[in-house]
Ligand SMILES: CC(C)[C@H](C(=O)O)[C@@H](O)C(=O)O
């Protein structure tokens with residue numbers, strides 16, 4: 006087996022603790038000859054700022070660019086609230102997304118049956134929920150220029166961000182969404198604000214065209230982003246795949262994640278375009294939850310979203326579908342046995358630490 | 371009593387049906403000498419397009435500018451999906467907001483106790499919920515220039531929208547939010563994406579400064595807009611007043627409205643700055659729900675959000691606080707008696723028509 010390279014970027018807060026559990030799993034898989042991962046490690050976010058004065062160093066960026074996949078923990082925390090905008094923790098993540106060309110962000114929102122009661126929504130609304138948000142990740146208001154604050158003559162400040170999309174940016178994310186829908190429920194909902202935004206008008210046109218010309222077998226629906234947020238709260242099971250721009254995707258995927266009651270459980274994958282020569286895609290995998298500075302270092306964080314992100318890496322970057330399925334099954338099994346970290350625990354559950362949860366998942370192998 | 375002028379713009383879909391019930395209430399109040407409203411009527415949205423080829427005629431805009439308050443129904447529907455961008459139904463509403471300078475949009479999200487079970491959220495999460503979203507309404511990506519689609523040399527199209535905020539735009543909406551919080555729970559949460567958007571950075575700075583210098587008695591919290599959407603789903607009662615920009619407000623207020631299970635019940639007020647000479651504010655009142663073309667003309671639409679919007683007009687435009695309270699109490703009373711339009715009805719309720727609901731509310735007077 007050729008050696009596959011993984012760059013681990015644990016980041017801040019609970020990042021290192023949850024990444025440690027992934028390292029254990031990699032060691033186990035390598036030890037059993039099931040994989041042949043060579044791992045390297047770097048700093049990102051506040052920890053990179055503390056070490057290098059930047060949210061990610063050039064050396065670590067180079068490592069990320071040459072790795073087969075990046076596993077990313079989480080960044081940020083009150084410690085770095087005051088650092089300059091350009092070197093704030095999030096800048097490291099944004100640079101990784103942009104420079105690796107990770108335009109397609111896949112965010113499954115799954116309600117684990119064992120956790121349906123943890124949702125603030127009624128059980129019947131979320132039980133069995135399985136939707137996939139496909140978020141454009143390298144365009145839109147996140148990266149458009151001008152992006153600046155200028156001081157006017159009268160002393161007032163004026164802040165500008167630019168929402169910008171081109172035909173081809175929309176085409177490629179639409180294709181990702183339609184392709185994924187084919188392997189699921191064959192339904193895509195495209196969310197934008199065409200009634201207010203020109204980028205929404207173009208988005209709507211391009212997605213419609215791609216759907217009609219290339220994916221006639223997939224049902225396409227258009228929904229205004231505000232209405233989509235409402236519908237997610239009202240009856241999320243109406244959706245299969247939702248495709249949307251960077252900013253709407255940021256919000257809609259957070260709403261969808263929170264619906265499930267499984268926030269600490271949800272992984273994500275950010276993928277680039279296939280390389281023309283090798284067919285390989287650059288990729289970064291990260292949990293949907295954040296760095297949770299309030300519980301960092303206590304050994305109680307839930308490692309499941311990070312482990313499930315590694316399972317996504319096995320699937321999307323290395324084609325190890327069986328192994329990925331097995332890891333997902335191991336997660337479901339420990340949940341079925343009643344093991345819970347604090348964030349998902351309730352009376353009667355067996356509360357376990359980060360390390361215990363990781364160990365229990367490994368034991369299922 | 372001086373004559374007060376109201377312009378009624380019923381709009382499309384269920385707009386005319388629900389506005390008819392407000393007209394009945396105005397007739398009742400005028401008849402009893404409790405008010406002295408002179409009403410006029412105009413067209414907006416698709417109905418204006420059909421009549422004049424514009425989403426609102428210049429004549430009706432002039433009426434809106436000179437009225438003491440505008441009551442607005444709803445606009446849009448599949449019939450006008452293909453009309454040119456500049457004359458689409460929503461353009462009428464956006465022009466009213468902009469030309470009347472209605473920068474402050476107040477969207478209460480209240481869970482009527484009688485309706486808590488209609489929510490997709492668990493009763494304990496929403497019961498007694500009473501939050502107020504204060505949305506900036508004349509700035510941001512809705513109106514910033516450039517806003518265009520250009521065709522590039524390679525045949526690709528590029529769409530641009532511009533998110534733009536100045537210090538004074540943020541100051542004035544912040545003050546509205548803080549003032550309103552003083553009359554409520556004295557808590558403001560300001561939502562932005564300062565980790566990604568320069569407008570979010572400026573928003574955060576300006577709201578912080580106004581809070582510190584002018585409203586030290588109000589607790590101020592900053593929350594990232596994506597996290598705010600999550601928190602609204604998780605535990606909405608943590609909020610009192612939420613202040614945010616135009617686009618985040620569009621989405622967050624829809625999420626908040628849907629949480630309550632009372633979408634067909636929720637009003638909104640859009641207010642301008644007080645006139646320097648008279649102290650009067652321009653104002654428009656409209657339900658949060660849309661034009662519901664699927665049930666238009668059937669006489670089954672819920673008129674309560676429209677009637678509650680009129681109650682907001684009594685309060686904010688005419689200082690008729692007692693009358694406004696009385697109207698709100700009448701709404702609560704008919705709900706308490708079990709009267710329901712179809713959208714909020716369940717087994718065992720007395721289902722009533724739009725007209726019957728209107729009549730029942732008037733009978734409480
Ligand atoms: C950390 C932040 C920059 C990021 C974003 O806004 O994209 C996060 O919210 C996410 O959704 O991955």
Ligand SMILES: CC(C)[C@H](C(=O)O)[C@@H](O)C(=O)O
Nearest residue numbers: 200201231460461463464620
């Ligand atoms: C109709 C539309 C233009 C409008 C908006 O986006 O502001 C609506 O969604 C609202 O929230 O009032």
